[in-house]
Amino acid sequence: MRTDLLALTADSLAALTNRGLVKRAGKEAAPELLIDADGTVHGGFPDGLTASLPPGGLDAARCTCGATGVCRHVIGVILAYQRLPAEAELEPVPWSPGQVTDDELAARIGARMMAAARRTERTGFTARVRRATSADPVPQVELATTTVRFLVPGDLGFVHTDTVAGSRDDVIALAVWAFRAADELHPGVPEVRVDVGGEAEAGTGSGLERALGLAGTVLREGAAHLGQGLEAAVADVQRHLDAAGLRWPLLAVGDLAEQLASYRDRSAHYRPELLASHIAELHARHRAVRRPQATLRSSVLGTAEAAETPLRRARLESLGCRIRSLGDQRIAEVYLAHSDSAMVLVLRRQWDDDGAAPARRRIATSTLAALAAGNLVTESAVRSASRTVRLATGRISKTTLSPSRGDWGELPPSLVVTGFAALSRELDALTLRPVRPRVEAELVRVVAVARVAAVTYAPGDQRLDAVIVDRAGDTATVRATHTGAAPGRLDSLAAALAGEEGELRFVSGVVGRSAGGVVIEPVGLSAGGRVIVPDLQPAGGGGRLMAAGNDRHEPLTAALIGARGLLAEVAHHGSAHLPPTYDARLSAAARRLTVLGLHRVAQAVTAFAATRTQDSDEAAERAWVDAYLRLEVALDLN
Template sequence: MRADLVALTDDSLISLANRGILKRAAKEHAAAPPEVTETGDGTVEVSFADGVRTVLPPDTTLEMSSCTCAATTVCRHRVIAVLAYRAHAEASGPTVPAAPSVPAARADPPEPTVSWSPAEFTDEQLRDLLGARAFATAGRAHRTGYRALVRRATPHDPVPSVELSAVTVRFLVPGELAYARADAARGARTDAVALAVWAFRAADAADPAAESVAVTVGGRGDSGGGSAAVAASTAVLTPLAELLEDGVAQAGPALPQVFAPAHRALDAAGARWSDDALTDLLDQLAAYRDRAARHDPVRTAALIAELVARHRAGTRDPVSVLGTEEAARTPLRHLRLTGLGARISGDDESRCVEVYLAHPEARIVLTLRHISAVREGTAPPTAAALGARRAGAARLRELAAGNIVTESAVRSANRTVRLATGRVARTSVLPATGDWNALPPELLVADLDAEAERLAALPPAVIRPRVRGEAVRAVAVERIDAVHYLPDEQRLEATLRAPTGTATVAFTHTAAAPGALDDLARSLSGDAGTVRFVAGTLQRHHGRLTLEPTAVVTGDTVAVPAFATTAHPTAPGTAAPQPDPLAAALGAALALSAELPHRGLRQLPPTWSARAADTAATLRRLGLTSAATAVERLRHSPARPGRAVLEHWADAHLRLLVTAEQL
């Protein structure tokens, strides 16, 4: 019995060929099954009515098998051969369990899976498969250290996989290393299979029973890469201390040049997350200099504190905290993506569209960003006009609500994705009917209580990987209750009830997408049809789950509020906002602490100390003792020169940030 052919699921065949070839092969196989014979040495020969003959020798992958048709890649005949052999094996009574295809609605009960681990592959096998050069590249990455998320086979997904920094590796056939597939383009990330096998070894040693395990692999033998990243993160502390003393409000136009050496050092050392945070900080400083509306003193303070936190934690774990193993960009091979909506933001100088794309095979969300500069003296583009802009060959509004098949995607370290343009770049988009039941459980949430526990267990945001769309999820809906509008805050709220648990849907009006709120109110109220799913940013906020929607599935339609016009205005009932004293007190404390980097330590007003005392007293009265102590220490701290004042302020501000995150 050819266990390798039996183990090839429909999803595996899609990975080896594509969905169109599988559909055509399944149709032809059902109409006219070919003749299947198996020789004593395990060679499978499949003969077709039109004279085509496909031979599948043992220990040979589907790609390397022979077929008398003219195709140079995995053709439909090879796929039909696998389908025919699976049917032949099932009819003959297989001695190994046939791996099931991933069911669209995850039907119960699932079929059994083969218990195995890719950790069984040896380094000799890896070297033979990859070649000496790729194996040596993998060895260097192992010595530096890297992060990986290991997912073992389950009844609903019998294919084990490993998510690396910018590529996902899937082991399609048990015990067959040649069937390991990375979603990077051919010739890119040739070391990924070895890194995935080593990640499985680390996961099996850490927790052999868990379905998914996050591990840090290697990094102990040679910490040179991590040391360089830590040294680079140190370079940013001195200009940060000077900024804290002088204040953003007094910073001159030459400030970007002050940070330029640190910026270059972080980039050269591969400290992706610190470099990304510094880029955001410089954008905030430029926004203040230009008097742009996107400047936020509290956001600026959080970025300064994050850079300090990443430096501190990076000395112990440079891989996870600084992002030292992240590839700047990786071209991907044939991808199937599902649009989960979009979000529009910006000011009078620019507009930014973020389109969220579910990548089911990797079980992650990729973000496509499109930024449009607004020429001076002209009005910003409308939401409808932004939706008509193109990424590759497709319009943004089509990507946000469609099913995408592309061979031209390039993925960056922070999970942004770019669709290439050109004659050889191929991207097709089909309208979606909102059948999100096929999404994996990592992306489709039906148990909000379990999701809340997962979010509460995450490390603080200031030291987590800086990936865009990290919190974007699709949520299954049983019903929507209590849709109302808060006029003072220009915010729409509703209660979403999932099969298990509830979340608050919250959306605040923005001038960048003026029709979004009305369109969302119409969708949530049920006027457009029964609400089946809501996609958006799902976060734990003040002890409850909050979902900021990006798309709503009503009936068989995927609506993206960000691109909507005001053609269907709705008037939901109004309600008074419910005060949250804990959130208000922490918000006041963060704003108070943010005054130091904004005004500068030397320019603080005389009233600041008295306001700090009142804020600390309020926090203590509400039971937030540690936060109150942090504010009191900040209030009583003497003026300190250089980096000492930065470290002292960061202690207090990080305490407030983490407290607010854990409410």
């Protein structure tokens, strides 16, 4: 007796195929059945077509009609078999998917998917288990990424999930293990939520195990092969990080999810290097708190930071604004210096792009243009752990705004740069970026300008570079790149640098290093007794720009960027879906790094290449993280 076929209801068949196909099969002429000794059921149809159903699930079915996948003839054979008078109606038998053995799971999903499921179990996951009832005789498990339904008792050939067949079969094992946990901890309870796995050794856990499991899934499958089913898993990870107060990893997971969403939306905001960087950062923070003589957890994980902190009466001086796009959205980030705490906060607003000028957008009782170039006094500001700030609703009347004259030299000394040599030493002393506190405007500074030495334009990159000089004669580069979200950025910046707006006193922006020098990405300028915000200016009317003679990266930087791009392809395509030429290009990149004298970076890239063909997925993932972190650090220090 084929108990598996008898257990399939019309709803179960519709779940495995589709309801229309089941209806069509019911209208077909009944086939003539023949049953082999091994249980294979054959059906012959009046038009000469034949279909056969061996034990093992619908995937094993065959039909001479040539249809791809399960066809109406296969369904017709099942319906005809269920109507045989010799096959008595089955009595329900108490059964739990938790009774499935690991050997049965391995035989069904394969060793690779079994290993992926074990990795998820080690990091831990949450599931909602629903046992079979008279109203719904199908036991099921809700996981973060999918719902798994066991349609036939004891037969893994008839398991239904929301994922594409074969792409995430590891969820079948996760569902079985969830039932085991429910059977042990909550026997007989019709519906229960359980936490499975994730038990770290005493004193060795970082709290990031679930986040690392998510990162590993992205790295194996790649942004190009992950659908929206991962959103629930992201939400689950974020919920656990938030409950544990791990602020910096929580922000990293949020940025990772934003990159995946940008790829799905075909947004220009998506960059494989950013996605890869967020994955590597989670591993870096995990390693930093687990290694011997580990770095203080609070600084690496943000555990000492309150989610939000209301500010008392605060005076916030605007340093400018940056406009960026995210799909059909526009995002404004206003940088506000808070003198009392000697830090820069970020006020963020987002809106649908309707073609209107961003400068005229309303924020509270003022325009964005007024806020980005003004002094704000408020009793309604609330600061987040990442140093974003919002104005609490209902208290707008306690906020006043006045124009700023750009007297930024009166700000706390830690926010004002008067010498580039000191700034360079400060940047050199910073903790490595992947494990630094994740604050929004950590490196926003006000830079005093003695004079502008040169202004050039790189047409290929649509980038303006200006060499500015401090009082000691040291130089730094003001660098801005064109974007459609801020069409007047380069024109207005060039005009201010050329002195057309009056004497240039200060440039505010994000400071960093590139090719051994100090670079400033500007968000505002103080010139002629007022604050100029390039991103809010209309296009046209700028100063003349002299094209740069050669805007290519120097060889060392180019080699590092090229190798990083190759490793970022893993996050984009997925380690299981890389193109055939990948290994050869990776080896060539490692040789180039060796020739340039970057031996340790080259060794890390070579080690990753070796693990791709010789070791497990976990070993390859560790080697990828090692190589990517070395490349990012080398680029930051270059």
